[in-house]
Amino acid sequence: MQGSSNRPIITLLSDFGSLYPAEMKGAILSRTRDAVLVDISHEISPQEIRAGAFALMVAARAFPEGTVHLAVVDPGVGTDRLGLVVESGGHIFVGPDNGLLIPAAESLGSPKAWMIDPSFAHGAAPTFHGRDVFAPAAAMLASGRKPESFGPRVSPKTIDFGGARVIDSGMKAEVIYVDGFGNLILNASEIPEGEFVLSGRRVRRVRTYAEAGCDEPLITIGSHGFAEIAVNGGSAKELFGLAPGNRIVLERENCSE
Amino acid sequence: MQGSSNRPIITLLSDFGSLYPAEMKGAILSRTRDAVLVDISHEISPQEIRAGAFALMVAARAFPEGTVHLAVVDPGVGTDRLGLVVESGGHIFVGPDNGLLIPAAESLGSPKAWMIDPSFAHGAAPTFHGRDVFAPAAAMLASGRKPESFGPRVSPKTIDFGGARVIDSGMKAEVIYVDGFGNLILNASEIPEGEFVLSGRRVRRVRTYAEAGCDEPLITIGSHGFAEIAVNGGSAKELFGLAPGNRIVLERENCSE
């Protein structure tokens, strides 16, 4: 018997909300009860692959080597899109070949990807590979099955979060994730010098939320290493009316005005 | 000591949202820490026994034999409604005698039901049998206590999801569950031939979501074996304004028009 201090960890991420994640867990626990199951989030906006990829990237790095990450945001389920096992930095990722897994894998090392042979999906419900393909694969990987045993090496589809672009008048960026506080996380890992204005409101550059005044918009480098726009004691999502995928221009404040 | 590969599984389902499920888990863990605890959903619409019964039925079958399912959607708590232990197909169910447990139990085998002797509820808070009666019972069952030790055999209250009815002009059905994508799950396990219209919109019959066009309404047999109406890339719940319990008529499209 395996010591509990060596129990494998399986994380789960999806856009399923409730109920369907439990079916994935049942499929895992039907194969192994040794794994520690940890939900990253099942509240990814439906079919928002980029938001899911960001959440997976941020959360995966908090887990130790050897963790298996099962991630399913899968608008192409039932088509001929491949299923993947990806290994990087000692972590293993399982999910659809639509870019979801790649930013996380790239942030941890040099990803190697294998397809899951379509025969593995034999008998799977055409609308729920999370339960019938990826969860069983995750259980097997957590139990020691090798990624290369699932199929041949492939080049996975990739996505990247672009990069925010510093321009003369400020910075162009994209909102890639909105968290539970309504903080807007941008595709920028640095904030240029100066003070900024967004949609006519001054956005204060701070090191931590509490430096801003009450209800004051702020920009800071968040705990995940990305720039985020927040409102101290409020919701930047509501104040600015922005959502994942929206592009913004942070204008440098003109001090001579 | 029990090997972790034999750890019992306890699933939890309720309409509690957050906080109260943790109290049930505390009550279980105060009795045994061996069990693997898995949330099915705590987001069942308040007091919607039928929606809870559907979710339990769908999720229970994903778990292995021996699993204990603790389910509490319990508008009658504190009245003289009975508490039940139900065994079926090697699974054990614990919860109120209001029909919640029965579709799941019937889908797994031939249910046998025992009442939980009211003396077991001695000292229980009149508004929270989930924590004070059913969670302790689930912990005991997971630790090997026999269902018949809780009280005499009884005939449980049942509910069924009726059956959708094929009519000349199409199909009459009921929405029994709305999932996190806004998909409308119907009380139908088959879809009659033809093309359909719902509320004036064509609903395309497909095998998997991606076969439909962007934002196109579709009907398919979902991963749970029931017909569901979805919108590819959108929410059928929002498009059609429907909720659990609503009855609908899917009209067969008249090709001669």
Add this chain to the structure above:
Amino acid sequence: MQGSSNRPIITLLSDFGSLYPAEMKGAILSRTRDAVLVDISHEISPQEIRAGAFALMVAARAFPEGTVHLAVVDPGVGTDRLGLVVESGGHIFVGPDNGLLIPAAESLGSPKAWMIDPSFAHGAAPTFHGRDVFAPAAAMLASGRKPESFGPRVSPKTIDFGGARVIDSGMKAEVIYVDGFGNLILNASEIPEGEFVLSGRRVRRVRTYAEAGCDEPLITIGSHGFAEIAVNGGSAKELFGLAPGNRIVLERENCSE
């Protein structure tokens, strides 16, 4: 190796919604995989310390002695507010020194508090002590590290829920928590004699929800020992438009009118 029946329990409570709780769990599991992790709630209203303190108090008492409770509702993160380890009644609490932990600790015994030496936060993200300070501390405490090893004894900041006040014409109280049913939990552990009116609607005093008529407002002592206003089959939050922090007057019904 530790027997699973002795596994330590770590509960988690925050206002984070999804994603960030997984990072805290990753930080814990990177240090120990023996612990049973249980979410109390991550749906506390953002930065509502009082609502978080209530939820922690209610849930903590359902867990056995030895449980470590990790709680983070932390508007002052990144300022010089202290981090705390608190011991009371055999339970251990970890979180910010803003009152969040104290009602729970006081309800279980006589709290002793130690600060977490600021050197422990060296390298922590200034916006996420939950992951970088409190989660590692919780893992260490669950693995046997002593509270007093984190820093010197301190007097923690406290909050209390005031007390509802019985007045001639009824009762003045505060809504301290709103649960998933929309029930309004008040800072009152008793309900004075009589019948009440709130915002022009009669509120019936009952022992359990089902004693009230359909859609009838009611007041009862909830499973947590506090008075709560509910609507049988509905939501008191919606009916009365109330939120945590709101003060109300329950007027005694004048029978002579």
